[in-house]
Amino acid sequence: MKITDAKVFVGGPAKNYVTLKIFTDQGVYGLGDATLNNRETLPAQYLQDYLIPSLIGMDPRNSEDIWQFFYRGAYFRRGPIAMAAFGAIDMALWDIKGKMAGMPVYQLLGGKSREGAMVYAHATGADLEDLMDSVAAYIEDGYKAVRVQCGIPGMPTASYAVPEEKGDSKNYMTNFSGIRPKVEVWDSDRYIRYMPDALAEIRDRFGPELHILHDVHHRLLPREAAEFAKAVEPIRLFWLEDPTPAEDQDALRLIRQHSTTPIAIGEVFNSIWECNKLIENELIDYIRVAATYGGGITHLKRIVDLAALHHVKTGFHGAPSHSPISMAAQAHLNAWAPNFGIQEYLVLGTPECNALFPSEHRMENGMVFVSEAPGLGVDFDENEAAQYSYQPGSHPVVRLQDGTLWNY
Ligand code: GCO
Ligand code: MG
Numbered sequence: 001m002k003i004t005d006a007k008v009f010v011g012g013p014a015k016n017y018v019t020l021k022i023f024t025d026q027g028v029y030g031l032g033d034a035t036l037n038n039r040e041t042l043p044a045q046y047l048q049d050y051l052i053p054s055l056i057g058m059d060p061r062n063s064e065d066i067w068q069f070f071y072r073g074a075y076f077r078r079g080p081i082a083m084a085a086f087g088a089i090d091m092a093l094w095d096i097k098g099k100m101a102g103m104p105v106y107q108l109l110g111g112k113s114r115e116g117a118m119v120y121a122h123a124t125g126a127d128l129e130d131l132m133d134s135v136a137a138y139i140e141d142g143y144k145a146v147r148v149q150c151g152i153p154g155m156p157t158a159s160y161a162v163p164e165e166k167g168d169s170k171n172y173m174t175n176f177s178g179i180r181p182k183v184e185v186w187d188s189d190r191y192i193r194y195m196p197d198a199l200a201e202i203r204d205r206f207g208p209e210l211h212i213l214h215d216v217h218h219r220l221l222p223r224e225a226a227e228f229a230k231a232v233e234p235i236r237l238f239w240l241e242d243p244t245p246a247e248d249q250d251a252l253r254l255i256r257q258h259s260t261t262p263i264a265i266g267e268v269f270n271s272i273w274e275c276n277k278l279i280e281n282e283l284i285d286y287i288r289v290a291a292t293y294g295g296g297i298t299h300l301k302r303i304v305d306l307a308a309l310h311h312v313k314t315g316f317h318g319a320p321s322h323s324p325i326s327m328a329a330q331a332h333l334n335a336w337a338p339n340f341g342i343q344e345y346l347v348l349g350t351p352e353c354n355a356l357f358p359s360e361h362r363m364e365n366g367m368v369f370v371s372e373a374p375g376l377g378v379d380f381d382e383n384e385a386a387q388y389s390y391q392p393g394s395h396p397v398v399r400l401q402d403g404t405l406w407n408y
């Protein structure tokens with residue numbers, strides 16, 4: 001069996017999805033997602049210029065060897081661009097493998113460990129009152145877990161994942177359009193003084209059953225993060241996400257020494273080498289690496305297996321920039337993983353998105369039910385794709401009030 005061709009498409013409804021389609025001499029094709037949010041043209045170019053020429057002629061069934069060929073063959077290893085490109089190839093090869101075997105990918109990983117996988121939605125609001133309405137709406141829809149973010153009184157600008165205007169909450173998406181970054185102004189002290197009480201009010205209003213998650217988005221210093229994690233301990237969060245930037249892994253030790261609040265980290269990691277120490281030292285509770293820029297199913301499975309040895313559960317990144325293809329790859333891992341924790345899930349299902357990526361996966365009552373179709377269980381409509389093209393976008397940058405640049 002041989003790979004005969006591969007094509008890359010960039011674009012989509014309101015998002016630049018990077019979709020890879022690998023063709024074979026047996027008529028079976030595979031799909032992969034290489035969407036690196038706001039840097040989409042780079043993995044696309046990497047695939048086109050460097051990887052696809054070598055891929056043609058290879059036996060698609062040898063997905064492990066092909067992964068090693070590109071990873072080791074790059075010499076300059078890792079990084080989000082390369083790992084997104086390898087990840088897309090890897091997902092497409094698992095898709096082909098499943099289609100050839102006549103089995104959904106989760107069967108090839110070891111079968112189902114559960115029927116449905118719990119997901120969390122993003123509740124948000126310009127203020128706490130709006131956030132409460134947003135949480136209530138998700139509970140009404142059957143969600144068992146919600147991530148909560150809201151505006152902080154006196155904060156100079158709206159900050160991460162928070163709308164500027166009241167009333168703009170459920171299904172709010174950060175607007176990344178335009179190539180020049182928008183500037184947010186941040187004040188950690190204000191945040192630390194306000195947010196623990198706000199989280200306590202949410203717990204009081206919705207009771208002990210709701211799984212409450214909160215994302216600090218890398219904004220705090222280690223000592224501040226330890227103070228914050230300790231202050232929110234009585235609220236019993238499901239997790240506290242990215243309390244500090246993850247480059248300094250010892251920072252997590254300080255947080256651990258001061259609090260038992262569960263910690264989730266890893267959405268910006270690209271490989272096992274960025275989280276093996278955090279996992280082995282049991283400094284985190286949930287690992288958030290995504291199939292998209294974490295090298296696909298082959299590499300993410302290695303991380304999941306290591307995590308399982310250290311009581312670390314999965315909580316894969318699932319921001320709306322991931323296309324339904326990588327969300328499907330993660331749905332298969334979630335169905336299998338003995339140490340599954342939760343899946344981040346944002347409403348992708350606009351009619352335009354469903355038309356571009358017809359999918360067999362089902363979302364019901366805050367749970368994802370994995371597709372039983374052979375392969376990944378998602379298709380890609382090239383006719384639909386023809387109407388879309390790349391639209392430039394950028395993440396905001398963050399400054400402190402005196403102008404100092406901070407972490408987005
Ligand atoms: C999350 C993330 C995202 C990121 C986004 C950047 O927890 O979902 O923090 O919202 O900000 O993926 O592209
Ligand atoms: Mg996050």
